[in-house]
Amino acid sequence: MASRDRNLTEKRILEAVGKIVEAEGFEAVGVNAVASVSGVSKVLIYRYFGSIEQLLAKYLEDNDFWLNTEFPVMQYDNVKDFSKAIFRAYIDMLRKSPALRKLYRWEFTTNNPAIEKLRERREQTALKIINAVSQQSGFSLDRVGGISTLITASVSYLYILSENCGVYCSLEINNDSGWDKLLETIDFMFDNIFD
Amino acid sequence: MASRDRNLTEKRILEAVGKIVEAEGFEAVGVNAVASVSGVSKVLIYRYFGSIEQLLAKYLEDNDFWLNTEFPVMQYDNVKDFSKAIFRAYIDMLRKSPALRKLYRWEFTTNNPAIEKLRERREQTALKIINAVSQQSGFSLDRVGGISTLITASVSYLYILSENCGVYCSLEINNDSGWDKLLETIDFMFDNIFD
DNA sequence: TTTGGTTGTTACCATTTGGTTACATACTTT
DNA sequence: AAAGTATGTAACCAAATGGTAACAACCAAA
Numbered sequence: 341m342a343s344r345d346r347n348l349t350e351k352r353i354l355e356a357v358g359k360i361v362e363a364e365g366f367e368a369v370g371v372n373a374v375a376s377v378s379g380v381s382k383v384l385i386y387r388y389f390g391s392i393e394q395l396l397a398k399y400l401e402d403n404d405f406w407l408n409t410e411f412p413v414m415q416y417d418n419v420k421d422f423s424k425a426i427f428r429a430y431i432d433m434l435r436k437s438p439a440l441r442k443l444y445r446w447e448f449t450t451n452n453p454a455i456e457k458l459r460e461r462r463e464q465t466a467l468k469i470i471n472a473v474s475q476q477s478g479f480s481l482d483r484v485g486g487i488s489t490l491i492t493a494s495v496s497y498l499y500i501l502s503e504n505c506g507v508y509c510s511l512e513i514n515n516d517s518g519w520d521k522l523l524e525t526i527d528f529m530f531d532n533i534f535d
Numbered sequence: 536m537a538s539r540d541r542n543l544t545e546k547r548i549l550e551a552v553g554k555i556v557e558a559e560g561f562e563a564v565g566v567n568a569v570a571s572v573s574g575v576s577k578v579l580i581y582r583y584f585g586s587i588e589q590l591l592a593k594y595l596e597d598n599d600f601w602l603n604t605e606f607p608v609m610q611y612d613n614v615k616d617f618s619k620a621i622f623r624a625y626i627d628m629l630r631k632s633p634a635l636r637k638l639y640r641w642e643f644t645t646n647n648p649a650i651e652k653l654r655e656r657r658e659q660t661a662l663k664i665i666n667a668v669s670q671q672s673g674f675s676l677d678r679v680g681g682i683s684t685l686i687t688a689s690v691s692y693l694y695i696l697s698e699n700c701g702v703y704c705s706l707e708i709n710n711d712s713g714w715d716k717l718l719e720t721i722d723f724m725f726d727n728i729f730d
Numbered sequence: 731t732t733t734g735g736t737t738g739t740t741a742c743c744a745t746t747t748g749g750t751t752a753c754a755t756a757c758t759t760t
Numbered sequence: 761a762a763a764g765t766a767t768g769t770a771a772c773c774a775a776a777t778g779g780t781a782a783c784a785a786c787c788a789a790a
Contacts, residue, residue: 342755342767342768342769343767343768344755344756344757344766344767344768345767346766346767349767349768365644367644370746370747370748371747371748371749372746372747372748380768381768381769381770382748382749383749383750383751383768383769383770384767384768384769386748386749386750387767387768391748391749392748445643445644447696447699447700448640448643448695448696448698448699449560449562449640449699450699451699459700459702463702463704463705466704466705467705470704470705481705482716482719483720483723485704485705485706485716486706486716486717486719486720486723487720487724488704489689489693489703489704489706489717489720490685490686490689490717490720490721490724491685491689492704493688493689493690493692493693493696493703493704494684494685494686494688494689494692495688496692497688497689497691497692498684498688500643501642501643501688503643504642504643504644504645504646505642505646505654507654507658508684508688509658509661509665509680509683509684509687509688510658510661510662510665510676510680511680511681511684521677521680521681522681522684522685524677524681525678525681525682525684525685526685528678528681528728529682529685529724529727529728532724532727532728533723533724533727537737537738537739537785538737538738539736539737539738539785539786539787540737541736541737544737544738565776565777565778566777566778566779567776567777567778575738576738576739576740577778577779578738578739578740578779578780578781579737579738579739581778581779581780582736582737582738586779587778
């Protein structure tokens with residue numbers, strides 16, 4: 341596009357990555373695709389980012405998934421409400437971000453340093469929360485960890501699937517009605533557990 | 536391979552599909568790959584199956600996922616044990632079948648008639664079980680459906696992820712220890728709910 | 731034995747992929 | 761003004777993809 345502005349073209353390239361990711365997922369981010377969507381010749385992609393891997397690493401770094409999301413701090417008087425809030429936040433995060441859904445999908449088929457790093461952060465964040473809830477509730481780490489796993493994994497699965505499939509177990513996962521029911525189920529679970 | 540036996544070469548081709556699926560997933564099933572793994576020239580693939588889509592449809596039909604798995608019939612005296620057994624069976628199914636794990640992964644990125652059919656069957660089976668449990672337990676369909684969704688989606692997610700990632704939420708998902716903990720969590724849930 | 735259909739192989743095709751070379755244009759610094 | 765560097769483009773390359781055409785070998789039925 342001949343703008344002769346490195347910063348701008350780098351921005352254009354990264355924006356193109358974002359567009360492709362949100363529309364088709366990380367699997368579709370190739371040199372040719374990025375070049376054509378950004379309108380920048382692919383030579384510059386290699387020149388400025390080295391490789392697609394590095395370009396994606398930069399993209400992930402910029403849109404720092406997980407780190408930018410504020411999880412509700414322990415500001416509730418009881419653990420039950422805190423727990424409910426945590427998973428509400430998790431659901432919200434995935435609902436709002438098509439890119440995050442695509443990232444979780446990508447994780448199923450790919451292994452690279454960037455993904456490893458994201459996994460580590462996820463583990464750290466999870467551990468922190470699990471520790472807090474465990475201490476406050478008196479439940480063992482395994483107990484709290486098991487429940488957290490159950491819920492977050494489920495939510496992730498359903499959100500990824502919802503992009504291709506409208507119903508799972510009679511639950512409408514492509515509109516709010518299904519998610520309301522699921523939230524209600526989670527609340528019900530905690531109501532039963534914390535008593 | 537010049538065996539001049541259509542049945543045999545068809546079998547060879549389908550077996551090659553199976554190998555590729557189990558090792559690399561449905562995404563990797565291409566004409567060239569199938570041809571080279573099976574040792575059959577790709578012309579015959581088109582001649583006998585029409586297209587890769589149809590070949591995969593045949594493969595899915597043959598290895599009829601979901602239909603061949605026996606779910607524990609209501610032979611327990613209480614709903615709690617029955618519920619626990621159901622999800623144990625579900626976990627077992629995914630544990631034993633690499634192809635099923637790959638199928639669930641494939642479902643995230645693909646839509647075609649064959650997949651739609653599998654989804655329908657899954658819905659039917661799920662509905663049947665949910666109905667049974669709902670009647671026996673007195674819980675509403677939404678309640679039972681919600682819990683079923685939560686658990687099966689979670690298990691599916693963790694099994695798919697386990698092929699690329701060893702730990703999720705401090706849970707070791709690539710060996711039995713993690714799965715034992717998850718089973719224990721599920722049991723705990725039901726113990727709390729059914730009382 | 732000839733005819734017709736089945737099975738298999740080789741070679742080819744267009745398209746797309748990731749990746750590079752060579753060159754031209756501009757800007758900056760000396 | 762000259763030299764050197766940063767930016768951009770067009771053309772090209774090898775490899776792999778899905779897909780087909782042409783031909784050879786074989787078998788069975790007429």
